[in-house]
Amino acid sequence: MKFYNKNHETLNLQRYKCNYCGKTFQTDFRSVVKDNANITNELKDHIVTQFQEAHA
Numbered sequence: 001m002k003f004y005n006k007n008h009e010t011l012n013l014q015r016y017k018c019n020y021c022g023k024t025f026q027t028d029f030r031s032v033v034k035d036n037a038n039i040t041n042e043l044k045d046h047i048v049t050q051f052q053e054a055h056a
Helices: 039-052
Strands: 015-017 025-026
Touching: none
Parallel strands: none
Antiparallel strands: 015 025
């Protein structure tokens, strides 16, 4: 995953299992990165802003 002002980082998602029902789930990163994306929302916004400024 690419972060703004950082290099490429590999993230490992922690999976959890409910002791009561057995359902598994993982940490929700939707506030940081959209589903199936490999760049963060912050980096995407920065790219869009730079593009708009360059073409203004």
